Amino acid sequence: MPDQHTDEQTHQHHQHRPRALRLGVAGPVGTGKSSILATLCRQLAGELAMGVVTNDIYTDEDARFLRSAGVLPTERIRAVETGACPHTAIRDDISANLDAVEDLEEEFGPLDLVLVESGGDNLTATFSPALADAQLFCIDVAGGGDVARKGGPGITGADLLVINKTDLAPHVEVDVAAMVADASAVRDGLPVLALSKHDPASVAELAGWVRSVLARHRDGTLVPTDPGPMAPHSHGDAEDHDHAHPHSHGHS
Numbered sequence: 001m002p003d004q005h006t007d008e009q010t011h012q013h014h015q016h017r018p019r020a021l022r023l024g025v026a027g028p029v030g031t032g033k034s035s036i037l038a039t040l041c042r043q044l045a046g047e048l049a050m051g052v053v054t055n056d057i058y059t060d061e062d063a064r065f066l067r068s069a070g071v072l073p074t075e076r077i078r079a080v081e082t083g084a085c086p087h088t089a090i091r092d093d094i095s096a097n098l099d100a101v102e103d104l105e106e107e108f109g110p111l112d113l114v115l116v117e118s119g120g121d122n123l124t125a126t127f128s129p130a131l132a133d134a135q136l137f138c139i140d141v142a143g144g145g146d147v148a149r150k151g152g153p154g155i156t157g158a159d160l161l162v163i164n165k166t167d168l169a170p171h172v173e174v175d176v177a178a179m180v181a182d183a184s185a186v187r188d189g190l191p192v193l194a195l196s197k198h199d200p201a202s203v204a205e206l207a208g209w210v211r212s213v214l215a216r217h218r219d220g221t222l223v224p225t226d227p228g229p230m231a232p233h234s235h236g237d238a239e240d241h242d243h244a245h246p247h248s249h250g251h252s
Contacts, residue, residue, distance in 0.1 A: 086119025157227030
């Protein structure tokens with residue numbers, strides 16, 4: 001029967017398909033992480049099977065924001081209440097986040113993409129490579145034009161750095177081009193994206209970057225990297241830096 005044959009082909013395809021790409025989204029409080037998640041869901045949910053895991057210390061506020069935005073079916077958005085430093089839950093003890101990701105995959109799989117949003121943290125927040133296959137770090141123009149120059153492992157080593165809310169730049173007297181140049185200087189060739197949710201070209205560029213990362217995940221060429229925690233970036237003995245990107249330590 002043709003239908004049965006099609007079902008068998010589909011089943012075989014799912015068997016060989018890798019698990020969902022897990023994309024971590026980190027950055028300081030108020031930089032627009034939840035807005036980026038909502039934007040990605042709007043752009044990609046029509047073509048990709050998606051899920052979202054949010055992290056807050058004591059609430060599910062980010063999850064409720066995304067559910068109310070109507071960007072994904074509400075049951076595909078899970079909240080992890082960390083009860084402690086948000087950084088700990090995405091880097092040191094990732095069990096609650098891994099459980100949430102795996103539950104989504106088990107219930108709704110096969111999924112193409114799971115977005116994991118860090119709780120609002122400072123410039124040191126990075127994901128464990130055991131949780132995130134790729135990492136996006138978000139800062140915004142309202143935080144000041146010098147933020148990119150100050151660095152930190154997320155800024156220097158995340159797979160993509162987003163400078164968000166560029167539409168606010170005239171109101172906060174920030175030169176976006178200079179901020180992008182500063183960020184590019186400390187990122188040793190890794191991409192920097194100036195983003196506004198009101199600018200369709202930048203939104204399309206963000207979605208395109210995610211598609212390209214997903215393609216590398218599917219063909220086996222994506223190797224999760226570790227921007228590393230802040231402490232080992234103190235320029236001490238070389239053995240302290242074995243896990244980190246060499247370019248994280250150079251200051252020109």
